[in-house]
Amino acid sequence: MDTDTALEALAALGHETRLTAFRELVQAGAGGLAVGELRDRLGAPGATLTAHLNTLRSAALVTDEREGRVIRVRANYAQMNALIGYLTENCCAGDESCGPASACKPTKGGKKT
Amino acid sequence: MDTDTALEALAALGHETRLTAFRELVQAGAGGLAVGELRDRLGAPGATLTAHLNTLRSAALVTDEREGRVIRVRANYAQMNALIGYLTENCCAGDESCGPASACKPTKGGKKT
DNA sequence: GCGATATTTCCATAATTCTGGAAATATCGA
DNA sequence: TCGATATTTCCAGAATTATGGAAATATCGC
Numbered sequence: 001m002d003t004d005t006a007l008e009a010l011a012a013l014g015h016e017t018r019l020t021a022f023r024e025l026v027q028a029g030a031g032g033l034a035v036g037e038l039r040d041r042l043g044a045p046g047a048t049l050t051a052h053l054n055t056l057r058s059a060a061l062v063t064d065e066r067e068g069r070v071i072r073v074r075a076n077y078a079q080m081n082a083l084i085g086y087l088t089e090n091c092c093a094g095d096e097s098c099g100p101a102s103a104c105k106p107t108k109g110g111k112k113t
Numbered sequence: 114m115d116t117d118t119a120l121e122a123l124a125a126l127g128h129e130t131r132l133t134a135f136r137e138l139v140q141a142g143a144g145g146l147a148v149g150e151l152r153d154r155l156g157a158p159g160a161t162l163t164a165h166l167n168t169l170r171s172a173a174l175v176t177d178e179r180e181g182r183v184i185r186v187r188a189n190y191a192q193m194n195a196l197i198g199y200l201t202e203n204c205c206a207g208d209e210s211c212g213p214a215s216a217c218k219p220t221k222g223g224k225k226t
Numbered sequence: 227g228c229g230a231t232a233t234t235t236c237c238a239t240a241a242t243t244c245t246g247g248a249a250a251t252a253t254c255g256a
Numbered sequence: 257t258c259g260a261t262a263t264t265t266c267c268a269g270a271a272t273t274a275t276g277g278a279a280a281t282a283t284c285g286c
Contacts (some may be wrong), residue, residue, distance in 0.1 A: 004133065011127030015274090018118055025202050035233060045276050050234055052274090069232045069283045080200065087197050090136055128244090148263060158246050163264055165244090182253045182262045228286085235280070243272070250265070256258090 001082040005060070009083045012059035017044060022061060025075040035064075037047045084097030114195040118173070122196045125172035130157060130167045135174060138188040145187030148177075 001009075013019050024041055025033060033041075041051050053073060056062045062078045065072050114122075126132050137154055138146055146154075152162050162206060169175045170196045178185050 003136075007127065007129055007132055010123050010132065014120065014124030014127040016120055017274095019116065019123065022247095023116075026203055036231090037235095046233065047276050047278090048233080048274075051276095054234095056274095066233095066282085080203075080249065084197055084200050087193065087200070089138055090193075130244095147260090152263095159263065159264080160246050160248090161244075164246095167264095168243095179252085179263095184263065201271095229284100231282100233280105233282080236278085238277100239275085241272105241274070242273105245268100245270075247268105248266085250263105252261100252263080254259100254261080254285080 001086040003086075006030060006083055006086040008059040009061055009079065015052070015055075017042060017048075018056055021049070021052060022056060022075060024054050025073060026077075026080075028075075030074070032072045034067075034070040034072055036070065038073060091101055114199040116199075119196055119199040122174055123167050123173040124194065125174055128165070128168075129207060129223065130155060130161075131169055134162070134165060135169060135188060138175060139190075139193075141188075143187070145177075145185045147180075147183045147185055151186060 013022060021038060021042060024038060035046075035049065035053070038053075039046060042049065044052075053062065053064070058095065061076055062073050063076050064074070126135060134151060134155060137151060140191065148159075148162065148166070151166075152159060155162065159163075166175065166177070174189055175186050176189050177187070
């Protein structure tokens with residue numbers, strides 16, 4: 001993931017309603033949620049929710065698919081994963097100084113601690 | 114890390130200047146950087162940089178320490194790490210559907226030392 | 227086609243964040 | 257003490273983002 005993409009994803013998640021929406025979608029799993037269901041859970045007006053979903057979609061954090069009258073929204077795990085990867089690289093910057101996160105590095109070099 | 118804290122960290126990083134600043138600090142390592150050095154690298158006016166550093170500090174992503182006339186700023190790896198932990202939990206939501214990230218889960222199945 | 231349901235787009239207002247010059251503060255060395 | 261350097265605070269204008277009502281669009285079942 002490049003920096004611009006990470007930036008967009010971070011900004012998208014850095015808003016209470018959007019972070020909450022994303023978490024709902026993650027918890028909903030592969031089935032995702034209908035926009036209306038999400039709206040009920042968040043208690044946000046339709047127009048407001050649409051605007052936030054546009055932001056999340058633009059950051060590729062969610063995908064949506066029309067199913068008749070309903071639009072089903074799903075968390076894009078791959079993108080979140082890529083974001084975590086970006087942050088992990090930018091957290092540890094090649095050394096092991098990140099503590100717990102070093103257990104997170106996928107085989108970089110030899111480590112023993 | 115709780116959601117409010119993660120929210121603040123995400124919002125702090127969701128801005129080009131601040132993300133760049135944080136990356137510079139991570140790359141600078143444990144020694145950190147003087148505010149002036151960071152200002153030169155980013156090419157931002159002092160007041161602007163101060164405002165951004167205040168945001169990062171408020172999100173606990175950086176720490177600073179006065180050294181005579183210079184204020185040395187350092188990335189707070191622990192906080193970034195906690196943020197990654199938060200996102201990882203909210204990415205995978207208890208199942209292993211996240212691909213590579215599942216290798217990232219600390220003590221779930223408990224393997225290795 | 228019609229009415230109902232689901233969601234979006236349009237648009238204006240409100241709220242927040244960003245920016246940077248100038249003045250203030252802190253520290254140093256002589 | 258003074259003058260130089262490093263950084264912050266103050267402040268206000270500029271820019272961006274958020275909000276939500278109303279109208280528009282899309283799809284359904286009949």
